[in-house]
Amino acid sequence: MPRPSPVERIREAGKAGLERLLGPLVRALARSPVTPNQVTAACLLLTLAAAGALAAGHLATAGALFLVGSAFDLLDGTLARASGRTTPFGAFLDSTLDRLGEGALLAAAAYRFALEGQALAVAVVALGLLGALLTSYTRARAEGLGLACTVGWLSRPERVGLLGIGLLFNVLAEAVFLLAVLSLWTVGQRILHVRRQTGGGPPDLPSSRDA
Template sequence: MLNIFARASVSRVTDPIGAGLVRLGLTPNAVTVLGTAGAIAGALWLFPTGQLLAGTFVVWGFAMFDLLDGAMARALGGGTRYGAVLDATCDRLADGALLCGITWYLFDTGDRVTAVAALICLVLGQVVSYIKARAEASGLDADGGLVERAERLIITLVGTGLAGLGVPYAVAVGLWVVAAGSVITVGQRLLAVRRSAAQPAGEKAHELG
C-alpha cells in the first residue's frame, strides 16, 4: 500500500543518485547483491547477539539499496527480466534473514510467544509475495494489499529499533501487527486474483493495453 503513495516522492530523491552510480560504472544487479549481502550479514550477526539498535540501522541502511537498484535500472532505460528475478529473490533472502535473526534472539531471551509471531511473519511474508508472483505468471492481477514488503520492513524495524532504545514489548507489538496485517493481505491478494480470473478475456486484454 505504501508503495503506491510513496514511489513518486522517493524516486525524485533516488533517481539522481542512481544515475550517479551508473556513471561510476556500477550495475543495478551488483547493487542488489551488495545490499542483500549486507542486510543478511547484519541481521544474522547483530540481532541474535542482542544488538537490536545497531541491527536496525544496518539492515535498514542496506535495505535502501533496493531503492537504488531500481533507480539505476531506470537510468539505463529500464530493467531486465533477469534483474527483476534477481531483485525479487534477494528481497526474499533479506526478509528471511531479518526474521530468522529476530527469531534467534527471541528464543535466546526465552520469549517463545513473540518468536512464534516472528515465524508467522516469516511464512506469511513469503506467501504474500508468492501469490503475486504466481498470479502474474498466470496472467492475473494480485497487486496491492494492506501490508506489502515496505510496510512489513518498516513496522518490524521500528519495533526492533524501539526495543533497542529500551521500549518494552516493542518487538512483540511490531511483529503481531505485521502478522495480523499479513493475514489480511493474503486474503486481499487471493480475492484480487479471484476477481482477475473472473474477468472476461477481452476485458483483461483491454486493461493490459
C-alpha cells in the first residue's frame, strides 16, 4: 500500500483536529433525537444561505456561513459513527449534498462576476466547478474499481478553505482562479495515480459505465 503524501497527512491531521474540537457537540447530539441526515441537511442549508449572501454581495457573511457549514459537515459522519447510525444512504446523501452546496456557491460567484461585467471570471468559475466535480468523480470512479484515490493537492477541505478565504478577504476572483487551476491539476494527478495502479492498460470500453 503506498505511503500517504505530505498533503494527505496534513489533510488527515486537520480533519482529526477538527473532529476533536467538535467532540463535545457530537456527544451531545448523539444523546439527542437529531439524526445524521438532519445534520447533513442543516449543513446544506448553511451553504445555500452562504450562496444567497454572496449573490447579494455580502462576501464576508457568505464566507463565514460557508466555513461554519463546511466545518459542521464533519458532524454528520462523526455523529453517525458515535451513535451507531451509519448507513450507505447517509454516506451517499452527504456526498451528493456536498456537491450541491459547492455548486450553488460557485453559481452565486458566477452571478456576482456577471453583474460586475467580469466575463473572464465567470469562465474561470465554470472551469473551477468542472475541476471540483471531476476531482470527486475521479475518486469515486477509482474506488468503484477497487482502487484508492485520495492523492492530489486540492480535495474538498482545501477547496473549502480557499473559497472561504477568498470570500472573507474579498479576493474571490483570485481564489476562484487558484481553485480552477489546482482542481484540474488534481484531476491530472489522480488520472496518473490510477494509471500507475492499473499498469496503464487500455480502458475496458465494452463494460465501462459512466457514473
